[in-house]
Amino acid sequence: MKHIRGALDMMMHSHTNRIGRAGFGVVSAVDPSSGLVKVRLPPANTETGWICDAAISVGTATCYVPSEVRNHVLVETAQGDGDNYVVVARVFDAITPPVKFSCLENNVLSPGEFGIKIGETELAITSDGVMFKGKLSVDGDISVSGDVNIAGISFVQHVHGGVQAGESMTETPEKL
Structure with a gap:
């Protein structure tokens, strides 16, 4: 009993x-x-x-x-x-700490920052701007008011070699 x-x-x-x-x-x-x-x-x-x-x-x-x-x-x-x-x-603690973002040089988010991490895809918004890592698919138009750099080549200020009059094609773009 x-x-x-x-x-x-x-x-x-x-x-x-x-x-x-x-x-x-x-x-x-x-x-x-x-x-x-x-x-x-x-x-x-x-x-x-x-x-x-x-x-x-x-x-x-x-x-x-x-x-x-x-x-x-x-x-x-x-x-x-x-x-x-x-x-x-x-909640985060010593056993389950906050995730690190490779787009933030393997740091965790700081106060005032926002991030989403799913697997290897990352989106971080900080006072420095928006950083994104991963495959991006867009279904719709994209408008850009500034320049776009692709692999270090400016979309606005790049040059082409081998320019000829008529219907011939130019060579690939190069840095200035």
Whole structure:
């Protein structure tokens, strides 16, 4: 009987400590098709049921990146119910540090900067401008008010050798 009483006390203590409190956890399972995850919560290492993953959405615009197993997350209780959690955000720490961007010379983002990294594709917006690394496909027009440099050759100020009158072709562009 003492054994059962101890187990019940432990469960009640665990449940009481979870009521209405935000906490940190580690993602233990992911279902990206439904936007749900399971999270292991310290200190008892208990696992939640399937709960909502974090997303940012305003009107018709949505930004969502499914969590991965082992991501550290901040969870909050919905309506003060210690059994009804939702992931609020992913958090970085010594175990899961922020990602480094090769387009920023293998540095992490600094305050005031914005970045997206998916595999080897990177987009970083800083006070120095917009840096992009990866394959880029554009379906539509591109307008440029300044110069474009391709492999060190200015699109506006390049020269061609072998210019001849008539319908003949010029040689490839060269730097000035």
